[in-house]
Amino acid sequence: MADDQALGQVMTPSSxxxxxxxxxxxxxxNFTKWKGELMLILAIMDRDHSFREDKPVVPVSEGDNxxxxxxxxxxxxxxKAQWERYRAFN
Incomplete structure (x- = not known):
C-alpha cells in the first residue's frame, strides 16, 4: 500500500x-519501503516520539543560587517520563 494513499485520507481506527x-x-x-510504512503507522498512532526526539538531558545547576x-x-x-513511555511502545 502506498504512503500517498494513507496521507490522502482521514485515518480512522478502521483505516x-x-x-x-x-x-x-x-x-x-523491501526494507526501505517496509520501514517507511511502519514509521508512517507509528506517526499516525503518535507512537514515533522516541524515534523523532533524543532522550532528554538532565539539567545542571547554573551556580549556587x-x-x-x-x-x-x-x-x-x-x-523523560513521556520519552520513556513512548519508548516502551516502540
Missing amino acids: IVTYMNGVEKLGGT DATLVHRMAEYEKA
Missing part, C-alpha cells in the same frame, strides 16, 4: 488497521 494489514512483510529486498533549576528539573522529569 489504520486496513493500512497495517496491507503492509508487505519484511523480506530481503540557580532559581530555575527546580523548574528545569520538573520539565526534565516530565519530558
Whole structure:
C-alpha cells in the first residue's frame, strides 16, 4: 500500500488497521519501503516520539543560587517520563 494513499485520507481506527494489514512483510529486498510504512503507522498512532526526539538531558545547576533549576528539573522529569513511555511502545 502506498504512503500517498494513507496521507490522502482521514485515518480512522478502521483505516489504520486496513493500512497495517496491507503492509508487505519484511523480506530481503523491501526494507526501505517496509520501514517507511511502519514509521508512517507509528506517526499516525503518535507512537514515533522516541524515534523523532533524543532522550532528554538532565539539567545542571547554573551556580549556587540557580532559581530555575527546580523548574528545569520538573520539565526534565516530565519530558523523560513521556520519552520513556513512548519508548516502551516502540
